[in-house]
Structure formats: C-alpha cells, structure tokens
Amino acid sequence: MKRRQILKVEGLMLRFGGLQVLNDLSLTVREGQIVGLIGPNGAGKTSCFNCLTGIYQPQGGRVFFDGRDVSHLATHRRARLGMARTWQNLGVIDALTVTENVMLAQHQRAGYSALAGMLGLAGTWHRERELLRDAAEIVEYFGLEDVAHERTGELPYGVRKTCDMAMALASDPRMLLLDEPASGLSPEEALGLGATLRELRDRLKLTILMIEHHVPLVAEACDYVYVLNFGELLTEGKPAEIQRHPEVIAAYLGGAAEKNEPPEWPLRPEGATHGTA
Numbered sequence: 001m002k003r004r005q006i007l008k009v010e011g012l013m014l015r016f017g018g019l020q021v022l023n024d025l026s027l028t029v030r031e032g033q034i035v036g037l038i039g040p041n042g043a044g045k046t047s048c049f050n051c052l053t054g055i056y057q058p059q060g061g062r063v064f065f066d067g068r069d070v071s072h073l074a075t076h077r078r079a080r081l082g083m084a085r086t087w088q089n090l091g092v093i094d095a096l097t098v099t100e101n102v103m104l105a106q107h108q109r110a111g112y113s114a115l116a117g118m119l120g121l122a123g124t125w126h127r128e129r130e131l132l133r134d135a136a137e138i139v140e141y142f143g144l145e146d147v148a149h150e151r152t153g154e155l156p157y158g159v160r161k162t163c164d165m166a167m168a169l170a171s172d173p174r175m176l177l178l179d180e181p182a183s184g185l186s187p188e189e190a191l192g193l194g195a196t197l198r199e200l201r202d203r204l205k206l207t208i209l210m211i212e213h214h215v216p217l218v219a220e221a222c223d224y225v226y227v228l229n230f231g232e233l234l235t236e237g238k239p240a241e242i243q244r245h246p247e248v249i250a251a252y253l254g255g256a257a258e259k260n261e262p263p264e265w266p267l268r269p270e271g272a273t274h275g276t277a
C-alpha cells in the first residue's frame with residue numbers, strides 16, 4: 001500500500017526578472033520518506049525550498065501540505081502546520097547559547113512569543129519551565145550538553161550545524177526540510193548523518209526532504225530522489241537508479257557520460273550556468 005502524500009508540489013513557476021529559476025516543477029513526498037533534491041549549483045534547489053516554505057511567492061503553481069493548499073500561507077503559518085527547515089548558511093543566532101537557540105525555536109509551538117516568555121509575562125512561567133526541560137532533552141539527544149550554555153557564535157561549524165538541526169526539531173515538526181545538512185561536516189560526520197536522519201525519521205515519525213550534494217549520504221539515507229537542472233525536473237527515482245542515469249551524470253559532469261567515462265560520485269559540478277527565459 002502506498003503511503004499518504006504529505007507534500008505535493010504542482011507546476012511551480014518562479015522568475016526573477018528574465019531568469020526562469022523554476023519551470024513547471026512538480027514533486028511529491030510521501031509520509032515517512034526521506035527524499036533527496038539534488039542538482040548542479042544554481043539548479044534552483046534552495047529557491048524551491050523558499051517557495052515551499054513561503055519565503056518566495058512563485059508566479060505559478062501550488063503547494064499542498066497534508067492535503068491543504070498552503071500556496072498563499074505565510075511562512076510562520078506553514079511552520080505551525082508542521083514544516084520546519086534548516087538553512088544552508090545556518091539559522092542559529094550567534095549571540096545566543098545553544099539552549100537559548102533551541103528555546104527560541106520551540107516558541108513556534110508555545111502559544112506565546114519568545115519575548116513574553118523572556119519577560120515572564122502572566123501565564124508563561126509554567127510553560128517556560130516545560131520548554132526548558134524539553135530543550136534540555138533535545139540538546140542531550142543531539143549530544144550538545146557540554147556546550148549547552150555556550151554562545152553558538154563561538155562554536156565550531158559542525159556543532160553549530162547540529163544546533164541548527166536541533167532547532168528545526170524543537171518546533172515539533174511533521175516534515176523537515178534540510179538545506180545541505182552535510183556541508184561543512186567532516187567525511188566521518190557526514191557519513192554518521194545518514195544513520196541519524198533515519199533514526200530521527202523512525203523515532204519521531206518525520207518526513208524529510210533534503211537538498212544535498214554529498215551523494216554518498218543521499219544514496220545511504222534517501223528512499224527517493226528528484227534531480228533538478230536549470231529549474232526543471234531532470235529525472236526522479238531511487239538513488240541507485242539516479243546514480244546510473246546518463247542525463248544525471250551528464251548534467252553533473254558536463255558530458256563525461258558521452259565519453260563513456262564511469263560515473264564518479266560525489267560530484268560538485270563546476271561552472272554550471274543557468275538559462276534565461
């Protein structure tokens with residue numbers, strides 16, 4: 001039996017001036033899947049995330065989350081429905097400690113603002129204590145307890161990245177959108193991430209859509225992969241099928257496939273340019 005669709009994207013069109021960034025992009029993510037969104041630099045992956053989360057308003061197309069048309073909902077309302085994302089350039093606030101960052105993210109579901117909580121306004125005290133306890137659990141789950149009270153700006157990149165992930169989970173999402181979770185991590189850290197994502201998915205009944213260039217991670221963690229090129233869907237399939245796909249290899253390697261060279265992964269293409277409309 002097929003799982004329920006939690007995210008359905010229909011015919012997204014996004015233009016900036018003369019630049020056609022997304023062209024009739026459609027994709028589906030089913031509940032409990034880990035789905036990869038890959039493609040050369042400038043293919044439109046982050047722009048797609050920005051359309052899904054409401055940061056960009058596309059000129060055409062629709063986004064459905066759990067059967068509901070969210071195309072015109074503001075970012076915070078989509079987040080409240082259960083969409084959480086991490087950022088390519090990190091969403092942590094450097095001046096706050098790890099625990100404070102996690103608590104800030106939790107206010108998505110607190111029912112009052114972070115400021116009201118900080119000021120201890122009426123009715124927030126009990127809830128703040130609960131949030132603090134939950135934050136401590138999240139911090140521990142991610143192995144951040146030794147740095148819980150340190151400012152994130154003073155921590156190594158890999159640790160800040162983990163904090164960003166902890167923040168995304170702190171809002172108790174149903175779906176996580178991860179923008180390059182392996183970037184900046186050491187090869188060992190990146191390899192460990194696949195197991196972490198699968199465990200998170202299973203334990204928290206999450207669905208994950210991730211942009212990633214680290215193909216070993218995509219191959220290990222993803223159930224299904226969409227490949228974008230010049231804002232259009234090049235192909236889709238299981239990771240093993242994608243890795244053998246001649247057009248995917250060509251898009252990444254700029255014609256190496258035509259020369260019959262064996263596919264080499266991971267691939268971070270050089271000099272990919274974007275078409276104009």
Ligand SMILES: Nc1ncnc2c1ncn2[C@@H]1O[C@H](COP(=O)(O)OP(=O)(O)OP(=O)(O)O)[C@@H](O)[C@H]1O
Nearest residue numbers: 016019021039040041042043044045046047048274
């Ligand atoms: N706000 C914007 N204004 C103008 N152009 C934009 C904007 N956002 C994205 N673009 C353009 O859209 C194209 C796709 O960019 P996007 O960041 O979505 O690609 P990407 O696939 O995520 O690339 P990368 O792998 O390098 O992160 C690029 O040509 C980019 O310059």
